[in-house]
Amino acid sequence: MRNASDPFTIHHSSLNIMHAFTKMTGLVAPLDRVNVDTDQIIPKQFLKTIKRTGLRDGLFFDWRKRKDGSPDPEFFLNQARYQGAAILLTRDNFGCGSSREHAPWALLDQGFRCVIAPSFADIFYNNCFQNGILPVVLKGDEVLSLMIEVTETMGYALTVDLGQQTVTTLRGTAYRFDIDPFRKDCLYRGLDSISLTLQYETAITAYEQRRKADAPWLFADLQ
Amino acid sequence: MAGTTLFDKIWESHVVRAEPDGTTLLYIDRQLVHEVTSPQAFEGLKLAGRRPRRPAATLAVPDHNVPTTDRTLPIADQISAKQIHTLEENCRDFGITLFGMSDIRQGVVHVIGPEQGFTLPGTTIVCGDSHTSTHGAFGALAFGIGTSEVEHVLATQCLVQKRPKTMEIRVDGTLGHRCSAKDIILAIIGQIGTAGGTGSVIEYTGSAICALSMEGRMTLCNMSIEGGARAGMVAPDEKTIAYIKGRPLAPKGELLDQAVHAWHQLRTDVGATYDRTVILRAEDIAPQVSWGTSPGMVAGVDQRVPDPRMMSDEKTRHATERALEYMGLTPNMLMTEITIDKVFIGSCTNSRIEDLRLAADLAKGKKVAKMVHAMVVPGSGLVKQQAEAEGLDRVFREAGFEWREAGCSMCLAMNADVLQPGERCASTSNRNFEGRQGAGGRTHLVSPAMAVAAAVEGHFVDIRHWE
Secondary structure: OOOOOOOOOOOOHHHOOOOOOOEEEEEEEEEOOOOOEHHHHOOHHHOOOOOOOOOHHHOOHHHHEOOOOOEOOOOHHHOHHHOOOOEEEEOOOEOEOOOOOHHHHHHHHHOOOEEEEOOEOHHHHHHHHOOOOEEEEOOHHHHHHHHHHHHHOOOOEEEEEOOOOEEEEOOOOEEEOOOOHHHHHHHHHOOOHHHHHHOOHHHHHHHHHHHHHHOHHHOOOOO | OOOOOHHHHHHHOOEEEEOOOOOEEEEOOEEEEOOOOOHHHHHHHHHHOOOOOOHHHEEEOOOOOOOOOOOOOOOOOHHHHHHHHHHHHHHHHHOOEEOOOOOOOOEOHHHHHHHHOOOOOOOEEEEOOHHHHHHHHHOOEEEEOOHHHHHHHHHHOEEEEOOOEEEEEEEEOOOOOOOOHHHHHHHHHHHHOOOOOOOEEEEEEOHHHHOOOHHHHHHHHHHHHHHOOOEEEOOOOHHHHHHHOOOOOOOOHHHHHHHHHHHHOOOOOOOOOOOEEEEEEHHHOOOEEEOOOOOOOEEEOOOEOOOHHHOOOHHHHHHHHHHHHHHOOOOOOEHHHOEOOEEEEOOOOOOOHHHHHHHHHHHOOOOOOOOOEEEEOOOEHHHHHHHHHOOHHHHHHHHOEEEOOOOOHHHOOOOOOOOOOOOEEEEOOOOOOOOOOOOOOEEEEOOHHHHHHHHHHOEOOOHHHOO
16 A cells, blocks of 8 residues: 555545545356447447436346347346346456446446456546446456356356455455556555646646746647 | 748747656647537536636537438427537637538538638647547648546646657548548558557658648648547648738637747647658559448458458458458458448538538439438538538539438438448448447548549549549
8 A cells, every 4th residue: 555655645635535445255147258348338329318326227238138139048147146246257358349428327327336347448447446446457367267257157156355355255365456556455445546637736837837938839728 | 950840840949847657737828629529528517617727728619419401490309409519608608619500610620620720830739539630631730538527728828748659640642533531541450450550640641641631731631539549740931821810719810820830839830740650642543442340341342352261360361350240241252232222421521511512513414223221421611611601502402412411421421321230331431430420320531522433433443534
């Protein structure tokens, strides 16, 4: 964790507005597909909202249904065994495509606090941290073996420990994951990133003055 | 000492402060805002009692959710109307310039930025839209962000970033007859894959890139995100400067001279290195057609639909089987055997005046096939006006194309322009994801020239030999 001399350390306790993520044990749901794009996570008709909440009905909307419109019993969200899942296990390049933050909002609204995959698309990965969701990158073969276990085992749960940076099975097998220390700290403490940045207002103003001297055409609005 | 890349130069000039671990507070010069990804950001500002730091650094326009039919009528969809009104209210409350629905300057956010001279070389530009990479065509660092970051930039004019990797994609040589920037970028994505650029900023270099017009460079950079990259860029040159000069928001007079001098320095030094380099030959790039449900699932029009049974990797085989089933295609069929129901010419990828001129030139004197419904949606009100002044609308109408108002339209089908289940569309847009253009709809990504030829013939044709 960060020490007192760290310039990004926060000085106001009132800034903890986001859900902090420390350690959780949760039911796992598998989505065994690569390149799941954010259009699949939440289709466009749900993007007309002006709120962040209430998006669970749109989550994987097209994949929940069969061609005739009835619920597809094969899709994990429709299966009783995965109700209440808090961890989504999936494959490479999850969250590619559109930048819509409605994707993590919908996952959160459905109860997911953690997504585990071999890789994520950049913007989706960023958006997760803004919403108290932990995206965990494990190796492809680790995800594969977890995918087999979760499919074969009813009530399969994992423990995700952000402090220790581990994902642990109920049998005690632990997988370590990497995470950027700054992102980890913000998520662990549930810090509001705008408040963090606003602490550097003096530095921002100084930058603007400096830059204005070099590139005045970009700062016509500033005195 | 080794030199620095174009990306390095822009990054370095925007560092407000940097931590020893590389976490950087990066200054953002420009933000574009649209109706879909901004309401929650403005709501966040209101709840926290914050104001935008530099309202003049932000430009707003409704585009995703606007009807492309008669603008004098009220919007039929009440929820869409509410989102657009919310943008109007927020811009009024926070002092942000808005090009509203009835403004001639309204259009797709990534068309109007460059059109107005809001997009400038050497700047950092963000928008709550992944295709913000478009603006990299001007030698800017431009990338898409989520709504929380939209709020962050409004409040602070900064973002917290980690330095991305650099990737050079060099394309040398001369493109084939009627081949275009769209074919280059689709071929690139086909080669590097949809996650090939993840964590990287791409700089496009080489003689085939230099030869592209500004519109072509925008098409190219636009789809960088489809290759997984946050941003794509092309170093500014005389074409860039000529494009910018005289635009309403571009610098003028002495400021312009100063800016041009600075823009000339924006290039990768000889001896600078990238983390990765990919090389393509323009001569090898045939007109491209996507056959699957991911932009990397693409082939030359002279190829066949791939056969999953020939694929050794289990994940690729599985994804291909699923894609072909969704697309209703048979392995090994010729790409030219694929017949289509709809044609969409538009989107932030291919709706600029040059795209429309080229499409109209091919459509002149031809007729859209009987079974095909084809539409052209200009990128902005000004593109539409220009096209009409040149008589392009007449050419399209006479050929049987519908001529619409500006907007995102069927690229994401958030408004009333939607594919029906099973319908197959030749589209100049950027995403062929399942259901992207309407639930059950099937999208084939192509260039404007390929789209016109497909509209006329009812199936894909190799435009290099079409007459």
